[in-house]
Amino acid sequence: MSTAGVVHIRDIGIRLGDELVVMVDTLDMDAGEVVVLDAISGAGKSTALGLIAGALPAENMSDAAIHRLSGIDITPDLPRDRFSGPTKLGFVLQTNILIPYLTLSENIDLPMTISGDTADADWRAHLVRALGLAGITERMPTEVSVGQRQRATIARALLGQPDLLLLDEPVSALDPVNVGQVERLIEVLAQDANSAVILASHQAARPAFADARRVGHKTEERGGVLYSRFADTYAGEAAA
Amino acid sequence: MTGLPLTLAVKELRHDWRGSLCFIAALVGVLAPMLVVLALKNGFIGTLIDRLVEDPSNRELLAVGSGAYDLEFFETIGERGDVAFIVPATRSINTVANSVRNRPKRNLERAVPLIPTAQGDPLLGDLIINKGEAALSETLAEELELAIGDTAEMIIGREIDGVSQNAIAELTVTGIVPERLYSRYAMFISLPDLLAIERFRDDRTLTPETWRDGAEEQDSYASFRLYAERLEDLRALEGALTDAGAQVRPRAENATVLLLFRKNLDILYAAVALIAAAGFWAAMAANLRGVVERQRVSFSFLDLLGLSDRARKSIPVFQSLILVGLGICVTFIIVLIILVTINAGFAGAPQQMVALLGVWDVIGTLILGFVTALTASAWAVLAIDKIGTEEVLRHA
Numbered sequence: 001m002s003t004a005g006v007v008h009i010r011d012i013g014i015r016l017g018d019e020l021v022v023m024v025d026t027l028d029m030d031a032g033e034v035v036v037l038d039a040i041s042g043a044g045k046s047t048a049l050g051l052i053a054g055a056l057p058a059e060n061m062s063d064a065a066i067h068r069l070s071g072i073d074i075t076p077d078l079p080r081d082r083f084s085g086p087t088k089l090g091f092v093l094q095t096n097i098l099i100p101y102l103t104l105s106e107n108i109d110l111p112m113t114i115s116g117d118t119a120d121a122d123w124r125a126h127l128v129r130a131l132g133l134a135g136i137t138e139r140m141p142t143e144v145s146v147g148q149r150q151r152a153t154i155a156r157a158l159l160g161q162p163d164l165l166l167l168d169e170p171v172s173a174l175d176p177v178n179v180g181q182v183e184r185l186i187e188v189l190a191q192d193a194n195s196a197v198i199l200a201s202h203q204a205a206r207p208a209f210a211d212a213r214r215v216g217h218k219t220e221e222r223g224g225v226l227y228s229r230f231a232d233t234y235a236g237e238a239a240a
Numbered sequence: 241m242t243g244l245p246l247t248l249a250v251k252e253l254r255h256d257w258r259g260s261l262c263f264i265a266a267l268v269g270v271l272a273p274m275l276v277v278l279a280l281k282n283g284f285i286g287t288l289i290d291r292l293v294e295d296p297s298n299r300e301l302l303a304v305g306s307g308a309y310d311l312e313f314f315e316t317i318g319e320r321g322d323v324a325f326i327v328p329a330t331r332s333i334n335t336v337a338n339s340v341r342n343r344p345k346r347n348l349e350r351a352v353p354l355i356p357t358a359q360g361d362p363l364l365g366d367l368i369i370n371k372g373e374a375a376l377s378e379t380l381a382e383e384l385e386l387a388i389g390d391t392a393e394m395i396i397g398r399e400i401d402g403v404s405q406n407a408i409a410e411l412t413v414t415g416i417v418p419e420r421l422y423s424r425y426a427m428f429i430s431l432p433d434l435l436a437i438e439r440f441r442d443d444r445t446l447t448p449e450t451w452r453d454g455a456e457e458q459d460s461y462a463s464f465r466l467y468a469e470r471l472e473d474l475r476a477l478e479g480a481l482t483d484a485g486a487q488v489r490p491r492a493e494n495a496t497v498l499l500l501f502r503k504n505l506d507i508l509y510a511a512v513a514l515i516a517a518a519g520f521w522a523a524m525a526a527n528l529r530g531v532v533e534r535q536r537v538s539f540s541f542l543d544l545l546g547l548s549d550r551a552r553k554s555i556p557v558f559q560s561l562i563l564v565g566l567g568i569c570v571t572f573i574i575v576l577i578i579l580v581t582i583n584a585g586f587a588g589a590p591q592q593m594v595a596l597l598g599v600w601d602v603i604g605t606l607i608l609g610f611v612t613a614l615t616a617s618a619w620a621v622l623a624i625d626k627i628g629t630e631e632v633l634r635h636a
Contacts, residue, residue: 046633046634047630047633047634049633050629050630050633055544055629055630055633056629056630056633080546081546084546085546086545091544091545093541093632093633093635095537095635097537097538097541097632097635099248099538099541099542100255100535100538101248101251101252101254101255101256102248102251106251110545111545111546113244114244114542114545114546114547115546140255168633
């Protein structure tokens with residue numbers, strides 16, 4: 001078990017109302033490693049990704065709780081820019097969110113613009129070319145297809161060559177023909193960037209990411225509260 | 241970080257240019273009529289009232305009947321801060337010359353009113369009329385064809401035991417009182433000359449040859465000419481004079497009414513402007529809040545990407561300032577065109593602009609717009625404060 005990798009998490013969670021708690025019990029990842037959050041729709045995969053990324057306020061669920069990203073211990077008081085930013089975290093969300101009033105190019109560059117970092121020009125060109133966005137980057141999001149929008153969000157997430165890439169159902173809006181192609185692209189480009197990848201998906205049995213390690217999921221009810229728990233140690237249980 | 245929020249604010253406004261135009265049009269729709277009304281108030285009504293205020297005649301309090309006002313009265317009243325000018329006068333019967341003549345031109349005008357004057361007379365400005373001098377009203381000067389430097393013959397008549405006698409004084413014309421200040425026939429003369437007329441008519445021992453020799457002051461006077469410092473002082477001064485035993489009435493009764501009208505008009509305009517501004521403020525606040533609601537996911541995503549709270553909150557503030565700034569610019573252009581058209585249409589109106597906006601009106605509009613823009617965006621800023629990263633993560 002690695003403790004000095006990209007992700008090292010023990011016993012963190014978040015309460016969503018009075019009746020649901022989403023927890024990440026254990027998760028360890030090294031650079032370039034890929035894991036799949038394998039759970040049914042509605043299990044709280046998006047919330048778990050937010051927890052892991054430190055985008056949601058995590059609660060320590062035990063005395064042994066640890067939340068460490070890229071070697072940085074995340075505490076409630078730690079400013080986001082200390083552990084976040086495009087060189088540390090990249091997001092691809094299922095609704096392929098783009099800022100509607102910015103061009104694809106401006107959207108791709110936005111995280112770097114916010115952080116004040118400078119993108120590697122060759123890597124940017126490689127991303128744009130590999131994702132089939134050359135020639136359309138000056139278009140507005142409403143002027144391109146759903147698939148092109150999704151590829152632009154992938155380019156945006158990978159531009160800073162982040163330590164950790166979080167994918168939340170990244171191909172759910174695509175037609176089946178494009179799904180495999182886009183997933184393979186993500187896999188290859190993430191490898192090029194040496195990013196650790198967490199894929200949240202309820203269709204985990206596809207060819208791309210087929211060999212990836214699974215993070216299992218289970219639910220249990222205690223005192224009228226439903227605990228939705230993710231852990232890489234549950235992989236066998238989930239598969240069972 | 242100012243650059244990125246400003247860029248995002250501008251890009252969103254440009255992207256939603258129809259919405260932005262509607263917003264600007266709404267501002268112009270409220271602001272332009274208000275400024276045109278203000279310009280008309282300033283130009284038409286303001287000029288009318290300013291003329292009234294500037295005309296010293298409207299500040300004159302006329303002594304009613306004859307009294308007995310001693311030197312202490314004149315000293316006391318003259319020292320008041322609300323008194324611009326006071327000079328003693330004789331009984332009104334003695335303030336008329338039987339005639340005034342321009343001997344070389346053989347022009348003569350009968351029953352010419354005589355007005356006592358002294359240093360500081362509002363109708364004469366810096367001109368001082370000494371004994372043996374006179375200033376003529378412009379209309380009288382034209383009638384008699386007299387100009388400055390000419391000699392006007394003043395003829396004073398009396399009747400003793402059925403015999404008519406005339407005394408003549410040759411007065412050097414040293415000033416002409418413009419028609420706008422005094423439109424009727426009149427001759428302004430020094431107090432000693434006026435007193436001489438009264439003595440000549442009252443004292444049969446004086447002859448037409450010696451009538452102007454004698455005391456140049458008296459212990460008591462029958463009347464006076466008095467001007468208030470300002471129109472607003474008339475009422476209080478009238479009361480003070482009444483208390484001092486002098487019955488007076490304003491020469492222009494409606495001047496104070498107009499003054500009150502101006503004050504009420506200012507209050508009325510301020511009230512209408514306030515209501516309009518409040519309405520626009522509410523519309524603007526709601527519109528900006530609506531923009532935040534439409535862009536809720538974007539604001540949440542910007543939070544996820546690490547854009548600081550302060551930067552996110554400044555976006556609607558910038559948008560508000562930009563929209564109001566553009567709205568005010570467009571308003572000024574439209575209002576300028578309207579004002580030029582109105583003023584050109586009333587070009588015949590003498591010495592005045594029918595519609596006029598002052599520098600302070602423009603500055604006031606800019607300040608009001610700036611304050612409105614800042615405060616109206618507060619609701620949107622508060623709304624952004626409640627948008628966190630979880631919204632975009634759960635958005636599906």
